[in-house]
Amino acid sequence: MKKVGVAILGLGVVGGGTYQILTEKKEFFKKTQGLDVTVENVLELNVERALSLGVDKSIIASSIEEVVSNPNVDIVVEVIGGVGVAKTFVTKALKSGKTVVTSNKELFAKHWPELEAEAKKKNAGLFFEATCVGGVPIIRALQESMQANDIQSIKGIINGTTNYILTKMAYEGSSYEEALKEAQRLGYAEFNPTADVEGFDATYKLSILASLAFNTKITIDNVHREGITGVDTDDIAYGRQMGYTLKLLAIGKKGEEGIEVRVHPTFIKNDNPLASVNDSFNAVHLVGDSVGEIMLYGRGAGALPTGSAIVSDVLFAAKHDEYFYAPFKNNEKGAAATKYAPDFSSQYYVRLAVKDAAGVLAKFTSVFGKNNVSMKEVKQIAAEDGVAQVIIVTHKTHETVMKKTLEKVSALKEVEAVKACIRIEE
């Protein structure tokens, strides 16, 4: 039976889950995979933590050098996170010809080309299923199942923290702050929630997914990013009445003008399959020219779901000798050649607070008209203390046109404020 030696760098939540699966299922993998997998090393500064997980002292390495020089280690699992030591360690492992399996989306989104170049030099494998959407096998699907497709779009709810918060706001009417606190209490959000709530995490993942989907290198600085900190519970409620559900959607689309990549709060129709993806669940929907519509749904985070993805990479790497490298120029030149369409067009939901007086409607609708923003629906929601809430749903409009129009609208003396501007996705 083929023997496979694994080292785990970092025994945090995901590292712990990975260690647990690999050790508890040793016999299961012999039986079902014909592979004898052994954790040969762990690298974890917190020795107490390692021992509490049942790690034998003899396999706790004291340095990355010890790990990469261990001839019994074939595969190095990096679950440290961040781009500091993680990058140094992964590079050292690849330079030693070890195959690397990582869950580190930030590292991968920022440094994939360099890491891949190192991997190729030694014909080492570089696996990253766990970087995106936890246990949902979207990376393997893009690499090994969707190859017959020219993919037109990939859309996903790929951050569990924000989806939990938005679900809470939608179904319980909580404010953003209340929902965030609850998410922190449950461990779904970190003490410093910025990476999640400002959309950085989703941006990292989208850059990886869109690169694979469109066979071209998508860099994170080309992803239009907006988080959910400005979302008002009222708009979620108004939207629902109009048949829309609010999600932090990651959107990649290939059009004639180029590629759109964006992460922002988005209204989708209530009957869109993504609309019923609630709580901390994730899902990715894609459209390919052969397969049509397809959606993958599951847990986007957590020790065991993400561990499941890592272990699937370990077993895949152990079984197949041909490694996957990006099917496109994964370097600066390739990245520079990608054609983007930053001035995308979209439908918009706009909420204005306006003076509750005759003639106001005509004033701002004429500004929309002059700027060629065609309105699909105008609706007055409520009036209080002389201020009316008006919701406008537009037809498809370019982003730059919409911005300019709203600047002009907000300059009107009859308009107290532009309360919300949320894109609507089919």
Place this chain on the structure above:
Amino acid sequence: MKKVGVAILGLGVVGGGTYQILTEKKEFFKKTQGLDVTVENVLELNVERALSLGVDKSIIASSIEEVVSNPNVDIVVEVIGGVGVAKTFVTKALKSGKTVVTSNKELFAKHWPELEAEAKKKNAGLFFEATCVGGVPIIRALQESMQANDIQSIKGIINGTTNYILTKMAYEGSSYEEALKEAQRLGYAEFNPTADVEGFDATYKLSILASLAFNTKITIDNVHREGITGVDTDDIAYGRQMGYTLKLLAIGKKGEEGIEVRVHPTFIKNDNPLASVNDSFNAVHLVGDSVGEIMLYGRGAGALPTGSAIVSDVLFAAKHDEYFYAPFKNNEKGAAATKYAPDFSSQYYVRLAVKDAAGVLAKFTSVFGKNNVSMKEVKQIAAEDGVAQVIIVTHKTHETVMKKTLEKVSALKEVEAVKACIRIEE
């Protein structure tokens, strides 16, 4: 660049789609996969059909011998269907050491062990993503992404024809016969619809999926099979009012008593992710001990979706030398060792037509009680001409107990008929 030669046996709907993808995307595959894929042979008795698809006369083979002796053919795609010539041809291809890619669920469900034994002799690949759920990559997910999981259940809507019919009955109130006719008109159902509507197609697929999920050989004769021909539109409507959606569900479960495998009309809660899988769409939901819940959704049939699955197998086979064989004893001995739990338990929805008279309720509820079938809900729906429709929802009950109870109930003189008995799945 690696050259890959493909032969296609059969140019029906799926064969045509496969030919189209392989030829139209030749340059795309060079760029994205680094593979130069050529259709070297097609075997199709209807030469007119082949020519109309643009096939060059020179590659139309006149016999399977010509195909398997062609040294340029590496991979043989079988899309003939059935277990007659298809079996002969696939066996000949494997004996010649060619890798086989097939969409033939009947062949695979009935003869997988023999075919695999042939494949192993010559170290040939045997790929079958297209046998189950069209373009949805459920086979690859089970083989290459869910390996870290002890899978507890797999449930799916895996037949598009019946899902189309049931959706039509649910949303338009059509009778079964009307919906079937419409499905035939649209090409979703065949002239002889038996394989779909009687659940044979779903049974074939479930036996393949459950074998992979549970790492043991599941034979089709152990799958409890019921089709949708007896479904009454009224029960779909009554169920919806009670919060249930009716689907032809394929269910595989691993419990302490053994494995349950069954295909039958099933009520699921309206908020179950499978409940919103409508029309000809398919989906598979599974629960693994590491990954938790996961669902894959997409088109279960059609020339291009199924072609997408076949081509993904062709490219996978061309890229990876290590072939997948079943991770369990895939022979008669293995099949005999599988432990089933045929007397599964379930909740039931029962509709009775009873005499609309005092004391009737007490009569049949006492039969339920005596047989230890605990009732969760009893509801009288309508009374007409002295006959009342009563719906009973039970708590979990063993199948054999339920059957015996209903026999006794139907023997009561106050009970005109047991109009429906539909299992409810959590």
